[in-house]
Structure formats: structure tokens, C-alpha cells
Amino acid sequence: MNIPASFKYTKNDEWIKVEGNVGIIGITDYAQQQLSDIVFVEVVVSVGDTIKKDDNCATIESVKAAADVYSPASGVVIEVNDQLSNSPELINSDPYGSAWLLKIELSDPSELEELLTAEAYIKKIEEK
Amino acid sequence: MFSPHTPTEKEEMLRAIGVQSIEDLFQDVPKAHRFPSLKLPPPLMEMEALAEMQNFADGNETCRDLISFLGAGAYHHYIPAAVDAIIRRGEFYTAYTPYQPEISQGTLQAIFEYQSLIAALTGMEVCNASHYDGATAVAEAVNMAVAHFRGKRTGIVISPSLNPQYTETVQTYTRNSTLALTGFELDPFSSPDSLLPLINTNTALVIVQYPDFLGRLFDYRKLIEAAHQSGALVCVAINPIALGLLTPPGEFGADIVTGEGQPLGIPLSFGGPYLGLFATKLEFVRKMAGRLVGETVDIDGRRGYVLTLTAREQHIRREKATSNICTNQGLMALASAVYLSLLGRQGLRELAELCYHKAHYTMQRITELPGFTLKDPQPFFNEFVIHCPTSAETINAHLLEHGILGGLALSQAYPNRPGMENLLMIAVTEMNSRDDIEALASALAEVSHD
Numbered sequence: 219m220n221i222p223a224s225f226k227y228t229k230n231d232e233w234i235k236v237e238g239n240v241g242i243i244g245i246t247d248y249a250q251q252q253l254s255d256i257v258f259v260e261v262v263v264s265v266g267d268t269i270k271k272d273d274n275c276a277t278i279e280s281v282k283a284a285a286d287v288y289s290p291a292s293g294v295v296i297e298v299n300d301q302l303s304n305s306p307e308l309i310n311s312d313p314y315g316s317a318w319l320l321k322i323e324l325s326d327p328s329e330l331e332e333l334l335t336a337e338a339y340i341k342k343i344e345e346k
Numbered sequence: 347m348f349s350p351h352t353p354t355e356k357e358e359m360l361r362a363i364g365v366q367s368i369e370d371l372f373q374d375v376p377k378a379h380r381f382p383s384l385k386l387p388p389p390l391m392e393m394e395a396l397a398e399m400q401n402f403a404d405g406n407e408t409c410r411d412l413i414s415f416l417g418a419g420a421y422h423h424y425i426p427a428a429v430d431a432i433i434r435r436g437e438f439y440t441a442y443t444p445y446q447p448e449i450s451q452g453t454l455q456a457i458f459e460y461q462s463l464i465a466a467l468t469g470m471e472v473c474n475a476s477h478y479d480g481a482t483a484v485a486e487a488v489n490m491a492v493a494h495f496r497g498k499r500t501g502i503v504i505s506p507s508l509n510p511q512y513t514e515t516v517q518t519y520t521r522n523s524t525l526a527l528t529g530f531e532l533d534p535f536s537s538p539d540s541l542l543p544l545i546n547t548n549t550a551l552v553i554v555q556y557p558d559f560l561g562r563l564f565d566y567r568k569l570i571e572a573a574h575q576s577g578a579l580v581c582v583a584i585n586p587i588a589l590g591l592l593t594p595p596g597e598f599g600a601d602i603v604t605g606e607g608q609p610l611g612i613p614l615s616f617g618g619p620y621l622g623l624f625a626t627k628l629e630f631v632r633k634m635a636g637r638l639v640g641e642t643v644d645i646d647g648r649r650g651y652v653l654t655l656t657a658r659e660q661h662i663r664r665e666k667a668t669s670n671i672c673t674n675q676g677l678m679a680l681a682s683a684v685y686l687s688l689l690g691r692q693g694l695r696e697l698a699e700l701c702y703h704k705a706h707y708t709m710q711r712i713t714e715l716p717g718f719t720l721k722d723p724q725p726f727f728n729e730f731v732i733h734c735p736t737s738a739e740t741i742n743a744h745l746l747e748h749g750i751l752g753g754l755a756l757s758q759a760y761p762n763r764p765g766m767e768n769l770l771m772i773a774v775t776e777m778n779s780r781d782d783i784e785a786l787a788s789a790l791a792e793v794s795h796d
Binding site: 257258260262277279280281282283284286 | 496632657662663666
């Protein structure tokens, strides 16, 4: 299982990668394995929307389940990954790279401190 | 296979929840009401029971005994004998989509063919395996539009000439929501233009009927364009027989087409079971409710059928599903697919033409009588509203004495609206012979006056 050390995680299996004041959000390798073959991704927020931490920001459907994605942090949506609507399988093959879901301008970077480190997240999955 | 619990399992479960017996679970129901003694007549033998049932049935007056000009959403059409012969086959008779779908290839193929026929008829790209009836199909269109806008648009504009029963069903579905329904209170005889001022950027869905509840035909292109300019979706509720003659709504911009499938080979049978048609554009398929059968190939390249896009449905998506009803009318959908296959494209067109011409002849014969006028000059398909010299209910009572089931007295459909008393809505199908129409005209002539 690939859990990059430099990212932050939620217990609901989202990751956030911080670049300056921008947070890039996606779902973890563990999450994509649990969901199995992903067939549909819908980002349910639009560029310009203000979202709060824990807001529903995307829905992911696999052949066996539908899962909601919740934002690990608050901010304004600055970009949405359009590529996923035609190639949802990217989440299975490249969950931390080309399969990012959305980018937000962080409004409260202090929220990030509440998130899990890679180490803490790995521990969390081992308990599941 | 259904396997009931064994006595041992029952014991275990009772012990786990800490009660002695199953009766203990019912102690909140007062004892006197738990097993009330029923005052039933003595038992009958099969022969007697059948005779009694026949007696009850003989009390009904059906379209077999009466000449019928009643429509208003359910229509008396001829059903070829092959429809019944096919749907009564044991392989088809379980009226449900299968829970272990892929081993039921025949059922899936029948649903796939149904979907394909309805998609072709309505001019849409995708059609689900059906809903309960025309009313629930419209309500599911509301659900779909709300899901499409993720609840951000809350306005539903309902044409006042949508079948009032459909409007009531939408009201029932949305009673505890924040949706605002408008338009339905307007004068039912107003034109689609009256809806234009109600459409705005909060409108999720505009619902019209084609032909409308009063039988009239409108060109909805202007309304649909206005709805689309505001970003709203449009649902067109259809009579499938009329589409044998009319432009399919998919060709004039409908986003959702719903309909009552009863006219397609399903008997009137006192209001059900009927069939809810539901078709839409491919771009909305993820938000569509209901089951969906797709065609594919197996590992050896042979054609096969599957239930597809099931992640939309409530067993996976739970409370986030567009609808919590994915039940379909399997047997009725099959009946309509058999019916459409038997008629074919040309047969359906001829049937629609027959209905159209007979209805227009009937209208002409009635309006020749003094005191009877056509209420609205708008073009119509097989149903029209007549303004009568006296109350429509009085006229219906008079017609019944002549063995004729008259049309719908509009005061019944619009009980709280003034000015409806003398309005009678007449439907004509291929089942009404020339003699039937002349019988209607002469019975009406007896009550005719200026």
C-alpha cells in the first residue's frame, strides 16, 4: 500500500497535499482498493464555491459501492479535475497523481494540524 | 429459495433479545385486539365460491357491456390475443426484475427490448425498465431534476393541463420537501405561454403533457427554449399511442419523457396495474431512477444482457439515491413490448390515425347539435372538451340509460374550480365504431337545445 509521507489524511480516506496556500484533494490508495473498479466520479462543487471542512465535495461510484468524498479542509474551489469524468479508472491506477479531485485555496491552514500524518493514517487502516 | 427459520434458530433469537416467546413481542397490542374473532360466513366449497364471485363480477358494468367514450388518462384500445398468450408464459409471469439478474437472460432481454422500443418511440437515448404508472413516472422526473441540480434549484413549474392526478402524486412525493410547485393552479385551459413568467433560474423542472390532459396539442418549442435558457430541465408526459402520429418529444428538446403505458396493450382493469414510461438523455442517466438493462457480450463474444449502472440505485447509494423506488412493472412492460412489436411502426401510425379521425368525426357530429360547442379550438388528438347545454353529470346519467359510458365530467377532475359544470371530455379510440358514434350523437340530440 502506498501512503505518501508528505501528505495529510482523514480517517475517511481522503488525502490533501499542500502547495503554498493551495490544497490538492483526492482519495487514498487504500480507499480505491476498497472500492474496487471505479466507474464514475462526480465532483459536486464548482470553481468559485466556498466549501467548509467535512463538506461533501465529490461522489465516487465503483462496481460495488457509491462513496462520498468530504473535504479535509475549508477554502474556495479553484480547480476541478475534468479528466476524471471520462477516465474514472485513473483513481485506481494513480490515486495520488493524475486522479486528484479538486484544488482549493485554503482559508484556514491551521485546520491541517487536526489531520492525520501518514504514520497515524497507516495505523488507522491497520485497525480497520 | 426462501428458507424459513428453524425452531432452533427462533429459540436462539428469542434468547438473544431476552423474551420467552414470539407472543411476548406483541404485548403492546391489547389482548382483546390481538386475535379478534372474525364474523365470517360459513365456508363455501369451490363451486359455490366461484358462483358467488361471478355474481359480484356481474354487478360491474365494463367496456364490454357499454359503449365507452371515457379516457382522461386511461384508454380503451384493442389488445391482440397474442399479448396475453405471451405474458402468461410461466417464464415471464413473475412480475419483477430478477434479484439474480444474469441467470434470467430471457427476462432481461424482454426488458431491453421494451427499453429500446420506448426510446425509439419517444426519441430519447435511454429508457429505464419502467415505473408504476404515468403519475409516479412524473414524480420520478421531479426527483431526477432535483438530484441533477443537487437540490440547489427548488422550483417545479407544472402545467395546469397536466393530468390532475399526476399533479397530486407530485404533491404527495414532495410534501415534506422545500420544493415550490407553481403553475398547476392556473386555468387549465390557458396556453403554455402562461407558464413563461413562472420560469426562472431557480426552476429545476418544467412539466407539460402532450397531448395535454384536455386532449389538446401544443407546440412546446418556445416553452422548452425558455426553460433551457434559464438552465431548467423539461419533462413531457405523453400518450404513447399519440406518438404514432406526432413528433417525438426528443426531437423538440425534451430532457425527460414520461408517460402512461396503459394504452400499449394493457387492459383498463379498474385503474391498474398500469405502466410508467420514463426516458431521458444519456447525459442524465446517472441521475435516473429505476432499473436499467444493458446489452453486452460474454467472455466468448456471445450477446448477453445485464443490469447496468446499478450504483444509481438505493441498495448501493442508500439515502443519496435519486429515488428509493426502483421497482418496475415487469409484466406490464413486457405486455407493451409485445403490443408494440405486433403493431410495428406502420401499425402504430395507422392506429393513431384511426383514433385521430374517429375523434374528429365524433366532435363534428356532436357540435352539429344545437347547444353543444367545442370548448377550445386548439388542435387535438383523440380527446376533446365539449361545452354542453346542461351539466355534464346530467348528460352522463342520460347516456348511461342508453348503454353509453360518457366522457369525463370535468367538474370531477377540478372539483374546486368554477365554470366546469357543463364541460364534458370525450375520448375516442379505434374501439368506437361508426354505429357507436351515431348512437352517442342521437342520445345527445335528445338533450340538445339552444
